[in-house]
Amino acid sequence: MKLRSRIWLATAALTAATVVWSLNEGMAADKAALDPTGTWKVTTFNPQTNRKSGSEETLKIKLEGGKLSGTITHRSNVNGNERIFESPITETKLQGGDIAFTVSHPPHVGKGPDVTMSFKGKISGDVIKGKLESEWSGTTFARNWEAKRVKE
Numbered sequence: 001m002k003l004r005s006r007i008w009l010a011t012a013a014l015t016a017a018t019v020v021w022s023l024n025e026g027m028a029a030d031k032a033a034l035d036p037t038g039t040w041k042v043t044t045f046n047p048q049t050n051r052k053s054g055s056e057e058t059l060k061i062k063l064e065g066g067k068l069s070g071t072i073t074h075r076s077n078v079n080g081n082e083r084i085f086e087s088p089i090t091e092t093k094l095q096g097g098d099i100a101f102t103v104s105h106p107p108h109v110g111k112g113p114d115v116t117m118s119f120k121g122k123i124s125g126d127v128i129k130g131k132l133e134s135e136w137s138g139t140t141f142a143r144n145w146e147a148k149r150v151k152e
Helices: 002-033
Strands: 040-047 050-065 066-080 080-095 098-105 113-124 127-136 139-149
Touching: 050 080, 066 098, 113 139
Parallel strands: none
Antiparallel strands: 040 050, 040 139, 050 066, 066 080, 080 098, 098 113, 113 127, 127 139
């Protein structure tokens, strides 16, 4: 009887240890999967044609202490004049796999109020897909966007 009790106790302890280990591994994988820290290449698409619109942008995100920060850099080439904009991301939110942030930058051409872009998306591994709304001078434009994490 004692041997049978010891075998049962050892089996129960091993099972409990395996369950605890599995839960910890699963939580670590979930945390890593939902941590957007890194460099991302962003592409925007026309919602009617699903064709690429604009130039590729570079998004750098850092998650630290539960807060997102970062910058987005993009180029504008109008009439042979190239300008590079690097703007901070603001109004950041990360909840589960959902991410949202806002970016403001000067207009690509001429003078006027800043362009404000509101990004909302869903993180799935090394890809973020979502909707983008740009507002400038009272007019709003909607586009789809996709970001792919750069392997560093």
